[in-house]
Amino acid sequence: MKLLPALFACSALLSASAAVADSRVFIVANQPDGYGIDQCLAKSESCGAHAALAYCQARDFAQALAYRRVDPDEITGAVPKTAGLACGRGGCNEYVAITCQR
Template sequence: MRALALVTFLATLVAGLAPAQAEKRVFILNSNADAYGIDRCLASGDRCGTAMATALCRQHDFKHAVSFRKVDRDEITGTVPVRASGCRGAACDDFVAIECSR
Protein backbone atom coordinates (compact mmCIF):
# COMPACT_ATOMS: atom_id res chain seq x y z
CA MET A 1 0.00 0.00 0.00
CA ARG A 2 2.85 2.38 0.83
CA ALA A 3 4.52 1.58 -2.48
CA LEU A 4 1.36 2.55 -4.38
CA ALA A 5 1.10 5.80 -2.44
CA LEU A 6 4.77 6.55 -3.14
CA VAL A 7 4.37 5.85 -6.88
CA THR A 8 1.27 8.07 -7.02
CA PHE A 9 3.08 10.86 -5.20
CA LEU A 10 6.10 10.65 -7.51
CA ALA A 11 3.91 10.60 -10.62
CA THR A 12 2.09 13.70 -9.42
CA LEU A 13 5.37 15.43 -8.64
CA VAL A 14 6.84 14.65 -12.08
CA ALA A 15 3.64 15.79 -13.82
CA GLY A 16 3.84 19.06 -11.91
CA LEU A 17 7.39 19.65 -13.14
CA ALA A 18 6.45 19.31 -16.81
CA PRO A 19 6.58 22.64 -18.66
CA ALA A 20 3.24 24.40 -18.90
CA GLN A 21 1.73 24.72 -22.34
CA ALA A 22 1.64 28.37 -23.42
CA GLU A 23 -1.76 29.67 -24.42
CA LYS A 24 -1.90 30.69 -28.07
CA ARG A 25 -4.53 32.37 -30.21
CA VAL A 26 -4.69 33.32 -33.87
CA PHE A 27 -6.26 36.61 -34.95
CA ILE A 28 -7.36 37.10 -38.57
CA LEU A 29 -7.22 40.67 -39.90
CA ASN A 30 -8.08 42.35 -43.19
CA SER A 31 -4.64 43.43 -44.39
CA ASN A 32 -5.92 46.23 -46.65
CA ALA A 33 -7.72 48.05 -43.87
CA ASP A 34 -5.57 51.21 -43.97
CA ALA A 35 -3.19 53.09 -46.20
CA TYR A 36 -0.14 53.02 -43.91
CA GLY A 37 1.60 50.13 -45.66
CA ILE A 38 2.12 48.08 -42.50
CA ASP A 39 -0.35 45.58 -43.95
CA ARG A 40 2.20 44.68 -46.62
CA CYS A 41 4.79 43.94 -43.92
CA LEU A 42 2.35 41.64 -42.12
CA ALA A 43 1.20 39.84 -45.29
CA SER A 44 4.75 39.22 -46.49
CA GLY A 45 6.01 38.13 -43.06
CA ASP A 46 8.80 40.75 -43.18
CA ARG A 47 10.46 41.96 -40.00
CA CYS A 48 8.81 45.36 -40.42
CA GLY A 49 5.52 43.73 -39.36
CA THR A 50 6.87 42.46 -36.04
CA ALA A 51 6.07 45.66 -34.11
CA MET A 52 2.51 45.76 -35.47
CA ALA A 53 1.88 42.07 -34.74
CA THR A 54 3.29 42.40 -31.21
CA ALA A 55 1.20 45.53 -30.57
CA LEU A 56 -1.96 43.69 -31.61
CA CYS A 57 -1.11 40.76 -29.34
CA ARG A 58 -0.46 43.04 -26.38
CA GLN A 59 -3.74 44.85 -27.06
CA HIS A 60 -5.46 41.48 -26.51
CA ASP A 61 -3.46 40.71 -23.33
CA PHE A 62 -0.93 38.38 -24.94
CA LYS A 63 2.82 38.72 -24.42
CA HIS A 64 4.15 38.57 -27.99
CA ALA A 65 3.52 37.56 -31.60
CA VAL A 66 4.76 34.07 -32.43
CA SER A 67 4.18 34.44 -36.17
CA PHE A 68 2.26 36.39 -38.78
CA ARG A 69 1.54 35.65 -42.42
CA LYS A 70 -0.90 36.10 -45.26
CA VAL A 71 -3.72 33.53 -45.34
CA ASP A 72 -5.99 32.50 -48.18
CA ARG A 73 -9.75 32.81 -47.88
CA ASP A 74 -10.15 29.03 -47.95
CA GLU A 75 -7.93 28.71 -44.83
CA ILE A 76 -10.39 30.77 -42.78
CA THR A 77 -13.28 28.97 -41.15
CA GLY A 78 -16.50 30.90 -40.80
CA THR A 79 -17.74 33.72 -42.97
CA VAL A 80 -15.53 36.10 -44.89
CA PRO A 81 -17.26 39.23 -46.25
CA VAL A 82 -17.26 39.57 -50.03
CA ARG A 83 -17.40 42.95 -51.71
CA ALA A 84 -20.65 43.71 -53.52
CA SER A 85 -18.78 44.13 -56.81
CA GLY A 86 -17.17 40.70 -56.45
CA CYS A 87 -13.61 39.72 -55.78
CA ARG A 88 -11.16 39.58 -58.68
CA GLY A 89 -7.38 39.70 -58.56
CA ALA A 90 -5.96 42.87 -56.99
CA ALA A 91 -9.47 44.04 -56.04
CA CYS A 92 -9.69 41.27 -53.40
CA ASP A 93 -8.84 42.00 -49.81
CA ASP A 94 -5.98 39.98 -48.34
CA PHE A 95 -6.11 38.54 -44.84
CA VAL A 96 -3.33 38.15 -42.29
CA ALA A 97 -3.13 35.61 -39.46
CA ILE A 98 -1.26 36.75 -36.34
CA GLU A 99 -0.49 34.04 -33.79
CA CYS A 100 -0.11 35.37 -30.25
CA SER A 101 1.23 33.67 -27.12
CA ARG A 102 0.97 34.46 -23.40
Protein backbone atom coordinates in the same frame (compact mmCIF):
# COMPACT_ATOMS: atom_id res chain seq x y z
CA MET B 1 9.91 3.60 -2.58
CA LYS B 2 6.24 4.36 -3.34
CA LEU B 3 7.10 8.04 -3.31
CA LEU B 4 9.29 7.77 -6.41
CA PRO B 5 6.50 6.88 -8.91
CA ALA B 6 4.30 9.62 -7.47
CA LEU B 7 7.14 12.11 -7.83
CA PHE B 8 7.65 11.15 -11.49
CA ALA B 9 3.92 11.45 -12.20
CA CYS B 10 3.77 14.86 -10.55
CA SER B 11 6.80 16.17 -12.44
CA ALA B 12 5.41 14.88 -15.75
CA LEU B 13 2.10 16.61 -15.07
CA LEU B 14 3.81 19.91 -14.22
CA SER B 15 6.04 19.83 -17.28
CA ALA B 16 3.09 19.03 -19.55
CA SER B 17 1.04 21.93 -18.21
CA ALA B 18 3.99 24.33 -18.54
CA ALA B 19 4.52 23.29 -22.17
CA VAL B 20 0.95 24.22 -23.11
CA ALA B 21 0.83 28.00 -23.35
CA ASP B 22 -2.29 30.03 -23.89
CA SER B 23 -2.17 31.09 -27.53
CA ARG B 24 -4.75 32.24 -30.05
CA VAL B 25 -4.82 32.95 -33.78
CA PHE B 26 -6.58 36.12 -34.88
CA ILE B 27 -7.68 36.53 -38.50
CA VAL B 28 -7.81 40.19 -39.52
CA ALA B 29 -8.53 41.93 -42.80
CA ASN B 30 -5.32 43.09 -44.43
CA GLN B 31 -6.14 46.71 -45.18
CA PRO B 32 -3.65 48.91 -47.05
CA ASP B 33 -2.65 51.62 -44.60
CA GLY B 34 -0.43 53.78 -46.75
CA TYR B 35 2.61 52.92 -44.61
CA GLY B 36 3.28 49.42 -45.95
CA ILE B 37 2.49 47.67 -42.67
CA ASP B 38 -0.09 45.54 -44.48
CA GLN B 39 2.61 44.13 -46.76
CA CYS B 40 5.01 43.61 -43.84
CA LEU B 41 2.38 41.52 -42.06
CA ALA B 42 1.25 39.64 -45.16
CA LYS B 43 4.80 38.72 -46.19
CA SER B 44 5.89 37.83 -42.61
CA GLU B 45 8.68 40.38 -42.86
CA SER B 46 10.41 41.69 -39.76
CA CYS B 47 8.91 45.15 -40.30
CA GLY B 48 5.52 43.70 -39.32
CA ALA B 49 6.73 42.45 -35.93
CA HIS B 50 5.85 45.68 -34.08
CA ALA B 51 2.38 45.83 -35.59
CA ALA B 52 1.71 42.19 -34.72
CA LEU B 53 3.03 42.72 -31.17
CA ALA B 54 0.86 45.81 -30.71
CA TYR B 55 -2.17 43.88 -31.97
CA CYS B 56 -1.52 41.08 -29.46
CA GLN B 57 -0.82 43.42 -26.55
CA ALA B 58 -4.06 45.30 -27.25
CA ARG B 59 -5.81 41.99 -26.62
CA ASP B 60 -3.93 41.24 -23.36
CA PHE B 61 -1.40 38.85 -24.89
CA ALA B 62 2.32 39.16 -24.15
CA GLN B 63 3.82 38.37 -27.53
CA ALA B 64 3.21 37.71 -31.20
CA LEU B 65 4.52 34.29 -32.20
CA ALA B 66 3.79 34.53 -35.93
CA TYR B 67 1.98 36.53 -38.59
CA ARG B 68 1.30 35.69 -42.20
CA ARG B 69 -1.11 36.11 -45.08
CA VAL B 70 -3.92 33.58 -45.29
CA ASP B 71 -6.19 32.79 -48.22
CA PRO B 72 -9.92 33.16 -47.62
CA ASP B 73 -10.23 29.43 -48.46
CA GLU B 74 -8.12 28.61 -45.36
CA ILE B 75 -10.58 30.35 -43.06
CA THR B 76 -13.44 28.32 -41.66
CA GLY B 77 -16.60 30.31 -41.13
CA ALA B 78 -18.02 33.34 -42.85
CA VAL B 79 -15.71 35.72 -44.66
CA PRO B 80 -17.29 39.10 -45.35
CA LYS B 81 -17.80 39.94 -49.00
CA THR B 82 -16.11 43.07 -50.30
CA ALA B 83 -18.06 43.35 -53.54
CA GLY B 84 -18.66 46.92 -54.57
CA LEU B 85 -15.89 48.34 -52.39
CA ALA B 86 -12.95 50.23 -53.81
CA CYS B 87 -9.92 47.98 -53.53
CA GLY B 88 -6.60 49.61 -54.27
CA ARG B 89 -3.39 47.62 -54.81
CA GLY B 90 -5.23 44.30 -54.60
CA GLY B 91 -6.19 44.90 -50.98
CA CYS B 92 -9.57 43.19 -51.05
CA ASN B 93 -10.06 39.66 -49.81
CA GLU B 94 -6.63 39.57 -48.17
CA TYR B 95 -6.35 38.42 -44.60
CA VAL B 96 -3.55 38.08 -42.06
CA ALA B 97 -3.32 35.50 -39.30
CA ILE B 98 -1.59 36.75 -36.15
CA THR B 99 -0.73 34.15 -33.51
CA CYS B 100 -0.59 35.66 -30.01
CA GLN B 101 0.62 34.06 -26.78
CA ARG B 102 0.11 35.02 -23.13
